[in-house]
Amino acid sequence: MELPSFLANLLIPLDLCIALLGLGAVLRLFRLRRAGNFSAVLGLAWALAWSLPITSIWLGGELEQRYPHLTPTEAPKAEAIVVLGGNTGHGRSNWFLPLDKDTAMSRLDMAIDLYEAGRAPRIVLSGGALSGDVSDAKAMAHRVRQNGIPDNVLILENSSRTTHENALLTEDKLELHDIHDVLLVTSALHMPRAMAAFAKQGVNATAVPTPPQIILPADGSISPWLPNARAFEASRSIIKEYAGLLVYWWRGWV
Numbered sequence: 001m002e003l004p005s006f007l008a009n010l011l012i013p014l015d016l017c018i019a020l021l022g023l024g025a026v027l028r029l030f031r032l033r034r035a036g037n038f039s040a041v042l043g044l045a046w047a048l049a050w051s052l053p054i055t056s057i058w059l060g061g062e063l064e065q066r067y068p069h070l071t072p073t074e075a076p077k078a079e080a081i082v083v084l085g086g087n088t089g090h091g092r093s094n095w096f097l098p099l100d101k102d103t104a105m106s107r108l109d110m111a112i113d114l115y116e117a118g119r120a121p122r123i124v125l126s127g128g129a130l131s132g133d134v135s136d137a138k139a140m141a142h143r144v145r146q147n148g149i150p151d152n153v154l155i156l157e158n159s160s161r162t163t164h165e166n167a168l169l170t171e172d173k174l175e176l177h178d179i180h181d182v183l184l185v186t187s188a189l190h191m192p193r194a195m196a197a198f199a200k201q202g203v204n205a206t207a208v209p210t211p212p213q214i215i216l217p218a219d220g221s222i223s224p225w226l227p228n229a230r231a232f233e234a235s236r237s238i239i240k241e242y243a244g245l246l247v248y249w250w251r252g253w254v
Contacts, residue, residue: 008240013232017047050235051227053096053216060095060214060238064188067195067207072110072117075183075208080155080174081120082205083111083185084166084194085127085136095213096222096230108140110210111185112147120183123149126157126170135159163190163244164253167197174203183208189237193244196254214238 010016020043027036049055084107091106092099115123123144127136135158144154157173160166174182181204186194188209198205216222248254 008236008243011239012236013047013050017043051232053222053228053231054224056214056231063192063241064212064214067191067209069211070208072113075119076206078120078181078183079179080122080124080182081111081114082124082170082182083107094217105210107185107210114183123153124155126160126166128159128161163193163197167201171201171203188212189241200254
């Protein structure tokens, strides 16, 4: 398991809440009532905070807004499009609503649109197999071919399992093919960590994230101040990115 994922799992609101409640109960058994009460209140407050959409909008939105979304025609031209494996929120157009396949925009969709708009002549697909024998890169390549893009356009990096390895191993592929500037495609939430990791490897990349997802629906159906199951469930992705930035900074990967 990637260390940021491990750290994020420790901080999952429900898990941490239960752990702190349990710790509070144990402390009270030893007549440490103040410490026990503090632990219990802290756990409940952590869970409540992440159940509120405003927390996702504030913390997740801060990451999403670091690099503006560009349409394919707005993006500059480059020598290649690099798309990272994975898919935060399954490409849903809105973080707080059920997946709508008609409005979903995945990382791979974005890369295909950029290629069809003539932004770059090559597509680099980066991602190893987290489970099974088929890498993310091979799975993406299959779908790209289904969209009529020829095989000689594709460059596959099949071994990476983390964002750090995405950057490290993709840089090797770029050097091998004499590619010097790229359009980097990933989710808006993941883009700050991805751009920092690629910059550390000396890759000249322009960020082209998928559209922001952590926004309130325009119809007003979601209140930012009322608990929301989707916000609570999806909080792991935001926590993972902050944990990742911290760990990558500590390891010197960004």
